[in-house]
Amino acid sequence: NAGVTQTPKFRVLKTGQSMTLLCAQDMNHEYMYWYRQDPGMGLRLIHYSVGEGTTAKGEVPDGYNVSRLKKQNFLLGLESAAPSQTSVYFCASSSPGQMNSPLHFGNGTRLTVT
């Protein structure tokens, strides 16, 4: 029972490099989310998607792009990494069809930008 799988688990980038974080869920959930977690700041929503082919901005979208080409996958891209993007990134999914369904989280990607 995989649930939500994030790859990679760790990554170190130099300023200006690009990368893509992959999130995959096998629960047939409609909604998917990308959060970042920083010390003392809780969880902040970057982007989210309410269905295949749709995306929307969250609280802190600048510097990130996302795509949801398949229902089970949600990709987070950093086009030109900056040290301020050093963080732990969490993907989550949920199913609004299940009344008050909770979020299901992946185990996170720890990104360091030097």
Add this chain to the structure above:
Amino acid sequence: GNSVTQMEGPVTLSEEAFLTINCTYTATGYPSLFWYVQYPGEGLQLLLKATKADDKGSNKGFEATYRKETTSFHLEKGSVQVSDSAVYFCALYVNTNAGKSTFGDGTTLTVKP
């Protein structure tokens, strides 16, 4: 808008002590309320939830009651264990908010033997 305020940490307790982590909320609409737990090096996982007023969520000895009159959802456990050391997040979800949950800032609990 929606917001969640939870007790600031860190909280340090001895094993078998009583735990309370306070959580209050404001919401437009009728929210469902959740507690999530994050163990070191892992993602958040659902601990318990309540979907309407006066509901009590419970799991692994933890409990929280949805109090609409005080807009609160305090987390309690009668006797904590070292294995309960983690970060606890209170959250709310309103169906009309385009699928977005609102989280508190998290409370770090450390239980010492």
